Amino acid sequence: MPAGVVFAIALLAVASAAGWRPGRPGLMAVGLGAAGGGALIAAWLLSRGSFGIHVASLNAGLALWTPVVALVAVAEEVAIRGALFTMLADRYGDGGALVATTLLFAAIHVPLYGVGSLPLDLAAGLLLGGLRVVSRGVLAPAIAHVIADLAGGWLL
Amino acid sequence: MSRRRGWLVILVSIVALTLVSRFLPSGSPPIYDGQCIANPYETLGGAPAPQPATKTFPTSKTFPPSEVLTGETPPQAQILMEAATFDNSTPVTVTITPVPAPGVKPPNGTIEGNVYRFSAVNASGTDLEPSPSLPVFIILRGLTSSPAPTIDRFDGTSWAPISTLNAGCGNTFEITSPQLGEFATVKPGSGAPTPQPAGGGIPAAAIVGGLALLLIIAVVVLFTLDRRRGAAR
Numbered sequence: 001m002p003a004g005v006v007f008a009i010a011l012l013a014v015a016s017a018a019g020w021r022p023g024r025p026g027l028m029a030v031g032l033g034a035a036g037g038g039a040l041i042a043a044w045l046l047s048r049g050s051f052g053i054h055v056a057s058l059n060a061g062l063a064l065w066t067p068v069v070a071l072v073a074v075a076e077e078v079a080i081r082g083a084l085f086t087m088l089a090d091r092y093g094d095g096g097a098l099v100a101t102t103l104l105f106a107a108i109h110v111p112l113y114g115v116g117s118l119p120l121d122l123a124a125g126l127l128l129g130g131l132r133v134v135s136r137g138v139l140a141p142a143i144a145h146v147i148a149d150l151a152g153g154w155l156l
Numbered sequence: 157m158s159r160r161r162g163w164l165v166i167l168v169s170i171v172a173l174t175l176v177s178r179f180l181p182s183g184s185p186p187i188y189d190g191q192c193i194a195n196p197y198e199t200l201g202g203a204p205a206p207q208p209a210t211k212t213f214p215t216s217k218t219f220p221p222s223e224v225l226t227g228e229t230p231p232q233a234q235i236l237m238e239a240a241t242f243d244n245s246t247p248v249t250v251t252i253t254p255v256p257a258p259g260v261k262p263p264n265g266t267i268e269g270n271v272y273r274f275s276a277v278n279a280s281g282t283d284l285e286p287s288p289s290l291p292v293f294i295i296l297r298g299l300t301s302s303p304a305p306t307i308d309r310f311d312g313t314s315w316a317p318i319s320t321l322n323a324g325c326g327n328t329f330e331i332t333s334p335q336l337g338e339f340a341t342v343k344p345g346s347g348a349p350t351p352q353p354a355g356g357g358i359p360a361a362a363i364v365g366g367l368a369l370l371l372i373i374a375v376v377v378l379f380t381l382d383r384r385r386g387a388a389r
Contacts, residue, residue, distance in 0.1 A: 036166075043173040098165065115302075119176045127169035133162030 004068045008075035015075075020083035022138075029135040033143025036131045040124060040148035041155070055154055065153055073149045077142040080105055081132040098129040105129075124148070195229045197299055200254045200270045206232055210251040219244035226252055228297075230326045233272040233339075236293035241286045246279035255338065262308045262315035262342045268299045271310070271340040283336075291332040298327040298341035307331045310338040317342065 080101050088097035105125035109117050128141035135141075198206040207227040213219060219242045225231035233252045242248045254270040261267075274294060276284040286292050298305045301322060307329055308315040323330040329341055 039170050039173065043177040046174060046177045094162075120173070123169055123172035123176050127166060127173060130162050130165035130169055133165060134159050136159075 004072050008068075008071045011075040011079040015079045015083035018083040018087065020078060020086065023136075025139050026135075026137075029137055029139040030143060032131055032135050032140040034147065036127060036140060036144030037147025037151075039127065040144060041151045043120075043123075044148075044151065066150060069149050069153065070146045073145040074142050076105070076108070077128070077138050077145050081128060081141050082138040085129075085132055085138075094133050098126075098133065101132075102126050102129050197269060197297065198228055198232065200256065206254040206270050208251065208253045209233070210249060212247055212249045213242075213244060214247050216244045219248060222250075224250045224252060230297060230328055231295070232270065232297040233274075234293075234295040235274055236295070237286070238290050238292075241290045241292060242276055242284050243278070243287075248276055248278055248284065250274075250276045257340065258310055258338070260310070260314060262317070262340075264306060264308065264315075264317045265342045265344040267308075267340045268305065268343045269297065269341050271338050272296060273338045274336045276336060285335055288334060291334040292336070293330060294333050294339055295323050295328055295330045296339060296341050298329055298343075300343070301327045303344050305329060305341040305343050307339055308342045309333060309335070310340070311335075312337075315340075315342070 084104070085097045085101050088100050092100075102122060102125035105128065106118050106121040109121045128145060131140040131144055132138065198204055200206055209224050209226045209231075211222070211224045213222065218240050219237070221237065221239045223234060223236045225234040233254070235250065235252060237250070251274075253273045253275075255273045257267050257271045274292075276286075278284055294307065296307055304320070304322065306317040306320045308317045318331040318333060321330045322328075331339075333339075
């Protein structure tokens with residue numbers, strides 16, 4: 001858990017050093033993010049073969065886990081689809097930035113989940129990248145990413 | 157890239173997500189990540205011993221959606237049940253117990269980790285099974301995720317593999333089952349039973365090393381691009 005916090009702070013520091021600054025939040029981005037998170041949860045339910053879910057009961061572990069996971073998800077989005085996407089887009093256009101950040105997003109999950117995670121994380125990365133392009137900011141993919149990650153702990 | 161093309165990307169990605177999720181091979185990982193705390197696997201007969209779990213549900217009009225899980229981190233065995241899974245007109249006790257592996261070997265590989273017995277009984281001690289339309293979710297922790305193990309069910313005479321999903325943290329795997337009984341994770345392939353070492357999964361050092369390497373690459377790329385951008389101005 002502390003490693004997650006350190007990782008997130010390091011990502012945010014790198015993004016900040018690279019000149020990334022938050023933009024003005026918009027309602028459209030919030031809505032897009034929520035819809036994107038819903039799509040990611042729907043895909044997860046589909047993979048389970050059952051749409052029956054219930055919410056986990058609160059416990060100390062989950063209470064600590066939740067802000068850390070949210071922080072890591074936001075930091076990944078700020079670094080990958082915030083700072084890096086903007087820099088790559090300046091040079092290679094949105095298309096090049098989308099491809100590169102999608103590949104990087106899938107790659108950073110391999111150490112934890114193995115090579116088998118690549119197809120799913122490539123698709124998820126593409127969705128988050130699409131949200132970045134449409135919303136012109138990092139808020140929508142960050143919201144979608146946080147929703148999807150938290151669902152893994154809160155929805156059973 | 158125009159917003160219109162961005163919408164197209166979203167559409168394509170949703171189709172891809174749906175297809176990948178639907179046709180994911182057995183043992184594939186979840187989409188979700190998060191910070192995983194995984195203590196060493198506790199093997200039956202070892203110290204510390206793996207923990208059983210039991211929970212009694214008092215009489216209720218409808219059996220509640222609930223979970224029972226063992227006390228390790230992450231739990232080595234869990235059962236998730238939807239509302240009305242059992243007849244709850246009398247108290248229902250759901251129990252998870254690590255038990256010795258039966259003499260019969262699974263047809264699809266070797267058992268790794270413990271065998272867990274999942275049972276539910278009513279007040280008079282009669283064994284209960286889930287409602288036919290409400291299979292339970294069984295989640296077991298394995299020792300490795302590559303090659304992806306399956307979860308097998310032992311019916312008293314033989315083992316049968318069940319379609320298995322990777323549930324993420326600490327080599328945990330998930331199935332849905334219409335029946336309770338004995339379950340274990342089975343490493344694919346034949347041969348002698350594998351030893352059951354403590355711990356499992358990718359070493360933390362490899363994870364930290366991989367993330368550190370990616371971070372260094374990201375820093376180098378970011379600063380290189382920033383310098384080039386500055387020079388171009």
